[in-house]
Amino acid sequence: MKISCAAPIGLIVPKFVTESIMLSHPDKVGVIDQDKGFTYRQTLERVYRLSHGLLDIGIKKGDHIAVLIPSVHENLEAHYATMGLRCPIVAINTRLSSEEISYIINHSESVCLIVDWEYTHLITSIMEDLKNIKCVIITSGGKKTSDLKGLDYDELLAESLPEPVDLTTIEDENSLASIMYTSGTTARPKGVMLSYRNCWMRMMQHLEFVRPTVNDVYLHIVPMFHAQAWGGIWSIPKVGAVNVCTRYTTPDFLLKQVRDNKVTCACSAPAVFNNMRLHPDWEKTAWPAGSHVIFAGAPLPIPVVKSLEEKGIKSYQVLGTTEGLISNSTDPVNYLKEWDDLPVNDRAEIIVKQGLPDFFAVTKVVKEDGSEVEHNGEEMGEVITKGDTVMAGYWKQPEETAKVCIDGWFHTGDSGVLHPDGRLELRGRLKDMIISGGENISAAEPERVIGAHPDVAEVAVIGVPHEKWGETPKAIVVLKPGCSATEKEIIDFCRERLAHFKCPTSIEFVDSIPRTATGKIRKNILREPYWKGHVKRIEG
Numbered sequence: 001m002k003i004s005c006a007a008p009i010g011l012i013v014p015k016f017v018t019e020s021i022m023l024s025h026p027d028k029v030g031v032i033d034q035d036k037g038f039t040y041r042q043t044l045e046r047v048y049r050l051s052h053g054l055l056d057i058g059i060k061k062g063d064h065i066a067v068l069i070p071s072v073h074e075n076l077e078a079h080y081a082t083m084g085l086r087c088p089i090v091a092i093n094t095r096l097s098s099e100e101i102s103y104i105i106n107h108s109e110s111v112c113l114i115v116d117w118e119y120t121h122l123i124t125s126i127m128e129d130l131k132n133i134k135c136v137i138i139t140s141g142g143k144k145t146s147d148l149k150g151l152d153y154d155e156l157l158a159e160s161l162p163e164p165v166d167l168t169t170i171e172d173e174n175s176l177a178s179i180m181y182t183s184g185t186t187a188r189p190k191g192v193m194l195s196y197r198n199c200w201m202r203m204m205q206h207l208e209f210v211r212p213t214v215n216d217v218y219l220h221i222v223p224m225f226h227a228q229a230w231g232g233i234w235s236i237p238k239v240g241a242v243n244v245c246t247r248y249t250t251p252d253f254l255l256k257q258v259r260d261n262k263v264t265c266a267c268s269a270p271a272v273f274n275n276m277r278l279h280p281d282w283e284k285t286a287w288p289a290g291s292h293v294i295f296a297g298a299p300l301p302i303p304v305v306k307s308l309e310e311k312g313i314k315s316y317q318v319l320g321t322t323e324g325l326i327s328n329s330t331d332p333v334n335y336l337k338e339w340d341d342l343p344v345n346d347r348a349e350i351i352v353k354q355g356l357p358d359f360f361a362v363t364k365v366v367k368e369d370g371s372e373v374e375h376n377g378e379e380m381g382e383v384i385t386k387g388d389t390v391m392a393g394y395w396k397q398p399e400e401t402a403k404v405c406i407d408g409w410f411h412t413g414d415s416g417v418l419h420p421d422g423r424l425e426l427r428g429r430l431k432d433m434i435i436s437g438g439e440n441i442s443a444a445e446p447e448r449v450i451g452a453h454p455d456v457a458e459v460a461v462i463g464v465p466h467e468k469w470g471e472t473p474k475a476i477v478v479l480k481p482g483c484s485a486t487e488k489e490i491i492d493f494c495r496e497r498l499a500h501f502k503c504p505t506s507i508e509f510v511d512s513i514p515r516t517a518t519g520k521i522r523k524n525i526l527r528e529p530y531w532k533g534h535v536k537r538i539e540g
Contacts, residue, residue, distance in 0.1 A: 025214070025240035032261055033073040033245040040237065043077070045162045050081040053160035057135050057151070059087060059112055064179070066090040066110035066133075067225075068101065068119050071246045074139045074153060075224045078114055079233050083199070084165050088176045090191075091225035094119055100189065102126040104181050105133065108191060108395065113150075117141055118247075120148040173197045179395050180227060182322050191395030192322050199228065201360055201388040202325050203238060206231030208359055209318055209331040210265060210294055216241040219257055219266040221249060227322045230267050230296070251279035264288050269297035269519045270304055271458070277307040278457060278480060287313050294331065296320050297519060299426060299444050301451040305348040319354035319383070319426060324410050327363045327385040328424045330355030352448070353425040354416070361387030364409075365418050377419040380427055380442065384409040415442060432523060434463035436472050441502050443473070443523075449497045450475055450504075453490060455483035458513050460521045461504060464530040475504040476526055478513060 026041040038046070059065065065087050069075040075091070082089040090108040092101055094116070101122055105113065106129070113130070114137045115123055123136070124146040136150030174195045181189040194202075210232070212218055218236045220243060222229045236243050244261050246254065254276060257263060264287070273293065276282060292314035295304075305315045318329035334356050339347050357363045365373045365381040373379040390410050393401035404411045415427045427442035434441040443461040450459045458478040463471040475494075479485060487507040494503040514522040 028240060029242065030237060030240065031073050031076060031243045031245065034247065036073065038073060040240070043073075043080075043237075046157060047077050047080045047084070048162050048164055049157040049160040050077050051084055051160075051165040052163070053156040054081065054085060054087070054112070055165075056160060057112075057156075059085065059135075061086045063087050063112065064090055064108055064110040066092060066105050066108065066113045067115075068092045068094060068122065069114060069116040069139065069224075070094050070118070070248075071220045071224045071229070072116070072139075072141070073245055074114070074116070074141075076233055076237075076243065076245075079224070079228070083177065083196075086175075086177075088178055090179045090181075091228075092181070093223070093225050096122075098122045098126045102129050104189060104191075106131050108179050108181075111135075113137070114139070114153070115148070115150070117144050119145065121145040124148045173200075174392070176392070178228065180225070180322055190397055190400055193392040193395050194228075195392055198389060198391065199234065202228060202231035203234035204231075205326050205358060205360055205389055206235035207238070208333060209316070209326060209329045210235065210267065211332045212236055212239050212241045212265060214240040216264045217244060217261055218242065219244045219254065219261075219263040220246050221254065221266050221268040221272055223249075227320070227325060230294075230320065231325065232267060251276045252281055255279060255281040255285045258285050258287065262288055264291045265293065267294045267296070270295050270300045271298065271515070271519050273304050273308070274301060274458065277304060282307075285311075287311050290314075292316065292332070294318055296326070298521075299428075299448055300352040301448070302345065302348040302352060303452055305351055306344055309344060315348075315351050317351055317354055318358075319414070319424065321410075321412055321414075323391045323404070324361070324385050324387070324412065325389040326358050327361045327383070327387070327412075328354045328357055330423070333359075353419070353423050355423050357422075357424075358387070360389055361385050363424065365416050365424065373418060375418045375420050375422065377417050377425065380415050380417055380440065382430060383412045383414040383416045383424065383426070385412065386410060432462075434461075434471055434473055436463070436466070436501060437469040439501050441473060445502055446473055446475065446494055446498060446504060449494050450477065450490060453485060453493050455479050455485035456490070460513050460523060460526060462523055462526050462530075464506075464527070466505075472506075473502065473504040474530070475507045476513060477507055477509050478511065479509060 027039050029037045030040040031038040031043050065082050067078045090110050092104055109132055111132050112135050113133050116139045137153050138150040140152055140154035174197055176193055177196045177199050178194040179191040181191050218241050220229055224233055244257050294316050296318045300317050308315050316331045318326050320326040330351055363385045365383055367381045373381040386409050413430050415430050417425050428444035432443040446461045447459050457480045460476045461473050464474045466472040490507050514525045516522055
């Protein structure tokens, strides 16, 4: 008879956050939420109370629980409690409209809703449309923004037992643990299904590319509703580091959290730090020695890298998706020490690449016929990946799943090139490809160059109709306050640094660039005025 002491992840997952740190760091303040601070012992007690409270109001194993809460302590507690109860959590983006929220709650078949006091107005108008919701719980931190009726979160906790919930074995580690809805620019959001094994592996990935330790103070810039904060909601308590919550992501709020809490590490979309470095409070905000920030979600502008280095902050870049999390990275694991001796511009050119394949994923860049591109930094293809972090599929949408999961590979829709050393460089979205006079132009290339102009704060490049070339690049530019670069100056700047056919033929100056709820540029909206009435259209 074969004897084994190996434990499947399913035996470990229900306790993978709670047990280890509560035993080793129970009296350390592990969660900071503005003027509130909770030790890990207090956090665990609140998790147990929420778990018992949910059971007492009739929640059963397998019930789906929707959560409309920003990145505050109640969001962490909800994730840990639902994990223990084996109730799949549906974390909803707080920047969505009421109509979008209604669709997600109904489509996910959620039976309970936990909503933050500041977002109750988003629920009041749709409450009658929520088909399956049996109970509403409202957090207690401030004045509600509507007359929505529901149980008070803190009162529920006060009336519930602080004792451990029976976290017994998960029968199948591949069973559903979470549904996360993507923020599409043109279609209904799709529900990304994550298993308990997925959650565990996403924690391991976050530990790999952030490298947090018990001494770190981590700022939750990436929303907890977005890909489980890239795994940060699991990894930070796992090592006993400090979670700094962020109700708001405005530059002044985030910079204050850095100063007040001596933040040492964070993950972020580049646009957030771009706004932070342009804010007046940036100069007076000091970061502890050894601080570092991991970027993903969009190409990392070189000026952002330079601004961080001036503060002594290391920058790293990773590539990931909600469906597959991280597939490639230039992170502390594969950062070469000799890069520190390079001029800052040369070092930044390396860092802004997406780097080498992750430990827990396999990545390829393939042409339309499925063959792999040459490792020459020139031939473009689609980035595809597979691994333990990749989703099980889209909830109740097998047809959509089949479109992206092909022969065991997840097709990201990202275009990229591979360099001779095997490092991946993202060139943008396949649907962002501009075809001008038969030449394929990746919008990311002119965006990277124009973004380095000293007067430019933000830029997006789109293809617009052209009588001779079919379409041609156009740059939508936001200038820094007080700057006055002209169209000609920016076009000349680009033509000095890039092949001329890749450069924009026109510039439009705007006050802001539209973005999705997760910060992605809404290029479909930017294209709309130019392609209206045209038979051929490039969708975003």
